[in-house]
Amino acid sequence: MNELQKPSAGGLPKVLPVLAIAVLAASGGAWFATGGGGGGDDARGAQSSTEPAPVASSAEAGAAEASSMTDDELDALQATLERSQLLPVDFRTVPDFTLSDVDGNPLTASILDNRWSLAFFGYTHCPDVCPITLSVMKDVVAELETRDVDPMQVVFMTVDPVRDTAERMKEYVGFFSEDFVGITGELNDIHELTRSLGIVAAFTANDTDPDNYLVDHTASMLLVDPERRVRAKFTAPHEVATIVNDYLTIQAALN
Amino acid sequence: MNRLTFLAVSLLLANAALAEMPQISDARIPLPPPGSPVAAGFLTIVNPDEQTLVITGASSPIAEKVELHLSMVVDDVAKMQRQDELVVDPGATLALEHGSYHLMFMGMSAALAAGDQVAVTLDTSAGTLDIVFPVGEHAAGSKGHGNGGKSSTSDTTTHEGMTHGDENQEMPPMEMPNSTTDGQ
Numbered sequence: 001m002n003e004l005q006k007p008s009a010g011g012l013p014k015v016l017p018v019l020a021i022a023v024l025a026a027s028g029g030a031w032f033a034t035g036g037g038g039g040g041d042d043a044r045g046a047q048s049s050t051e052p053a054p055v056a057s058s059a060e061a062g063a064a065e066a067s068s069m070t071d072d073e074l075d076a077l078q079a080t081l082e083r084s085q086l087l088p089v090d091f092r093t094v095p096d097f098t099l100s101d102v103d104g105n106p107l108t109a110s111i112l113d114n115r116w117s118l119a120f121f122g123y124t125h126c127p128d129v130c131p132i133t134l135s136v137m138k139d140v141v142a143e144l145e146t147r148d149v150d151p152m153q154v155v156f157m158t159v160d161p162v163r164d165t166a167e168r169m170k171e172y173v174g175f176f177s178e179d180f181v182g183i184t185g186e187l188n189d190i191h192e193l194t195r196s197l198g199i200v201a202a203f204t205a206n207d208t209d210p211d212n213y214l215v216d217h218t219a220s221m222l223l224v225d226p227e228r229r230v231r232a233k234f235t236a237p238h239e240v241a242t243i244v245n246d247y248l249t250i251q252a253a254l255n
Numbered sequence: 256m257n258r259l260t261f262l263a264v265s266l267l268l269a270n271a272a273l274a275e276m277p278q279i280s281d282a283r284i285p286l287p288p289p290g291s292p293v294a295a296g297f298l299t300i301v302n303p304d305e306q307t308l309v310i311t312g313a314s315s316p317i318a319e320k321v322e323l324h325l326s327m328v329v330d331d332v333a334k335m336q337r338q339d340e341l342v343v344d345p346g347a348t349l350a351l352e353h354g355s356y357h358l359m360f361m362g363m364s365a366a367l368a369a370g371d372q373v374a375v376t377l378d379t380s381a382g383t384l385d386i387v388f389p390v391g392e393h394a395a396g397s398k399g400h401g402n403g404g405k406s407s408t409s410d411t412t413t414h415e416g417m418t419h420g421d422e423n424q425e426m427p428p429m430e431m432p433n434s435t436t437d438g439q
Contacts, residue, residue: 127295128326129333175288200332219333236328
């Protein structure tokens with residue numbers, strides 16, 4: 001008998017109405033991420049989108065530091081990166097949220113303040129991509145600790161909070177590192193946040209087994225600066241050396 | 256040699272060449288995090304036969320079910336797609352590995368520990384194959400071909416006592432009930 005922790009009302013039937021929302025949210029997220037609504041353009045490598053105004057002119061965007069860059073400077077920096085995609089400084093700021101940490105206590109966006117974070121979105125019923133990515137991140141953090149650079153905070157947020165309770169997340173995330181921040185919470189709150197960040201989280205029903213549904217999720221990790229701004233996407237495949245090098249390059253230029 | 260001998264030898268060789276059994280190597284399960292409800296199994300399969308090899312399913316005592324899956328990243332979205340079967344063309348090699356095809360163990364009866372030897376049965380067009388998958392010491396790092404990540408292969412070979420760097424070591428003898436030849 002399956003001894004896994006089940007949601008109180010049981011698998012798919014409870015999730016079904018939310019599935020509809022999730023599908024809409026995923027579509028909305030995809031729409032939003034591809035520039036719907038105006039102003040939320042993805043920078044794609046060197047071919048950066050034309051910004052309506054140079055970043056340097058919006059000095060009120062918290063730029064007392066070198067993190068404000070012109071498009072040309074961004075392009076030049078992008079050309080030196082191995083795999084990450086730089087984003088304009090006004091691409092997305094992580095909105096306020098109240099979710100849950102692995103002890104079931106409230107967790108807010110303040111965890112992002114005053115440090116650099118790399119956020120990954122996945123789920124524990126993911127046998128391949130998620131454990132590998134977290135394992136890579138463990139090696140990345142270990143390597144960065146030997147370098148003279150701002151430490152990187154690793155955040156792993158589940159896109160499947162119905163199955164990924166705080167208890168499960170604590171065990172799972174803790175296996176990789178006690179310092180990784182595991183985040184779960186109410187399904188609607190999680191998906192409101194992922195939608196706002198352009199992160200895809202789409203449930204796929206398993207035709208043979210409703211409880212063992214799969215979740216498609218964004219493969220990239222998001223680099224968030226000390227002011228909660230999303231500055232880059234670290235794209236798959238995730239490799240230790242590549243992430244370390246790109247993080248060092250970005251730190252040197254933007255910090 | 257005379258023609259008759261040549262013919263006899265050819266027939267013998269042809270007969271031995273029929274029903275070449277699949278060659279399995281590098282079977283492994285990276286250590287899943289504790290409390291993980293699923294695990295991934297990887298291996299390499301060579302089909303030396305002239306017939307296409309079709310893998311139609313798998314089972315294991317450690318899991319309620321084992322499914323065949325394909326991982327992929329499409330437009331920056333990581334997905335898994337259940338496969339009804341895996342096909343290995345004649346003479347071809349199929350690698351089940353991170354980011355690609357894998358066995359997905361679901362409904363696990365107990366947590367796996369490093370060093371466990373997991374029995375898996377593959378249902379194939381060449382008969383059932385019993386394979387032992389060792390559970391690795393670590394959740395595998397990245398793919399392990401020329402990058403900075405840890406290779407699950409080197410981890411398991413080091414800790415399993417296999418020759419370091421030996422990637423094609425045969426697994427322990429398999430039962431092959433349908434095999435009529437032993438000329439390997």
